[in-house]
Amino acid sequence: MSSINRNNSLSDNLIEWYHRSKRDLPWRKTDDPYKIWISEIMLQQTRVDTVIPYYHRFLDAFPTVYDLAEADQQQVLKLWEGLGYYSRGRNLHYAAKEIAQNFDGIIPSDYKKIISLKGIGPYSAAAILSIAYQKPYAVVDGNVIRVITRYCGIEDDIRSIRVKTLVQQHVDSLIPDNHPGDFNQAIMELGATVCKPQNPDCGSCPFSTECIAFNTAKTDVIPYKSKAKKIPHHQIAVGLIVDSENNLLIALRPEESMLGGLWEFPGGKKEKHETLQETVFRELKEELGVETEVFLKFKELKHAYSHFKITLHAYWCRVISGKPQPKLSQQIKWVSLDHIDHFPFPKANKTLVDDLLDLKDKNLQQFLIK
């Protein structure tokens, strides 16, 4: 393994390459710390192409930190709908209020202060401080890990803390005092566009002369990542409960839960020895305190979260006994298909909503048959 001491020419080459090759992205046209903060949070675990329209819509709605601080959480989540990892949106909103109240509306330029904000960890703090305030904090993300482990010939498992620490030490030793933001963006850009997981384009890489993986023909084995544990796959059954006026019942997930602040069709995880219809019946009784008649399936779809996968089964239902109460959710609402799209839903439920919108002109009572 090679070690990198502060190597100015390497950083210079990288930054020079970046200025020649960087993609034209909207957040690279601003030095407004607020806009840089929004982009960095959106870009976490999300592809650039996906983020671009969200970034524009979000900033159109909330051009300043005060606009975001004063917004309604439901509006923030609606604009985040489909982007995933919704705690990022909730935390942005929360942090904006804090910045408006405690920091005169200015994104802090001090590491301790910025990292005290909700949703800002070491990666985001380093990215914002370096890009917006030119402070030499080096970022480490998946792209940086790939570039550095290849460059240095680090063959150990990149899941280990040891490798992550080594990579951090290497980039800390490389980052220049001038243009640290360009350096961070350059190394991430190199990982995203040249030093790709498969078939890296070493011929156009500014590191190729010294890169150990390239020069020892090991780019296909570095970085090494041990196999992830198999993630569970749950069967989820939900009820599309229709009332006599064609409204559907939706429930608001509690703030502190996963997907908190988003709406969903009530239901839950299938237990062993239970049919999906029995799951719907049991879940609606536990969640809303009602007995329901469960009819035909409307839709079945799959969705993957970071730690588990689901198959979502949606059944038409009618309440036959009791009045629905929000026992496990924060709030419930009866909504018509004309208004349902005003509420923020997580991805799988949003797909159901989109399919339900095709039935806008139909009488939903026709689905309440065995």
Ligand code: SF4
């Ligand atoms: S030379 Fe190839 S493997 Fe090495 S850093 Fe560049 S693109 Fe990655």
